[in-house]
Amino acid sequence: MARFTLALAVVSLIATSALAQHVQPYGGLQLRAVKALSSEQVADLRAGRGMGLALAAELNGYPGPLHVIELAAPLALTDAQRERAQALFDAMKAETVPLGEALIAAETDLDRQFAARTVTPVSLSAATDAIGAAQGRLRAAHLKYHLAMLEALTPEQVRRYAELRGYATAAPAGHTPGMHHRMK
Numbered sequence: 001m002a003r004f005t006l007a008l009a010v011v012s013l014i015a016t017s018a019l020a021q022h023v024q025p026y027g028g029l030q031l032r033a034v035k036a037l038s039s040e041q042v043a044d045l046r047a048g049r050g051m052g053l054a055l056a057a058e059l060n061g062y063p064g065p066l067h068v069i070e071l072a073a074p075l076a077l078t079d080a081q082r083e084r085a086q087a088l089f090d091a092m093k094a095e096t097v098p099l100g101e102a103l104i105a106a107e108t109d110l111d112r113q114f115a116a117r118t119v120t121p122v123s124l125s126a127a128t129d130a131i132g133a134a135q136g137r138l139r140a141a142h143l144k145y146h147l148a149m150l151e152a153l154t155p156e157q158v159r160r161y162a163e164l165r166g167y168a169t170a171a172p173a174g175h176t177p178g179m180h181h182r183m184k
Helices: 002-023 037-049 065-070 077-117 122-152 155-164
Strands: none
Touching: 002 155, 037 077, 065 077, 065 122
16 A cells, blocks of 8 residues: 555656646746847847848858858858958848847837736737837848848859758759859
8 A cells, every 4th residue: 555655646746747847838938038038039139140030041052141251261262252241241230230129129018018917909919010020120131141142152152151051962952052043
């Protein structure tokens, strides 16, 4: 009987622990400054980092300026290409930092409305529209610099970039990354 009671207690403890993990998947997130954004996401937005927003470009053969700068030596960039990559990166950062701040502000507004219990269907719609628009502007900004970066590289550099980044085998059959765009 003692073994049965002990076994029942162990099973109960395991079940309670599993239930607690299942029922509380967001436990601790209520302490975030902006509930919908992690501190890492806020830092990335404030620094103008891409956060995967340009994956449609990156994974389809449109290199990003920062990664081109990082791979300048193996890509054998010319001085003019290095300058172009740096100029694109600087412009991207100058554009995306304020857009990231706008997204943080929009998320903060929505969070405050819920926290203050002032959210209404109309204010909810306006807040989520603002968040969506901010996300769209931020993503478009990151993507356009990938598009511009492609124009500064040779087809061989684009191929080498894909290889160095580990994408060389990821292109669909018959597709050379970025080549459908280049008409020079």
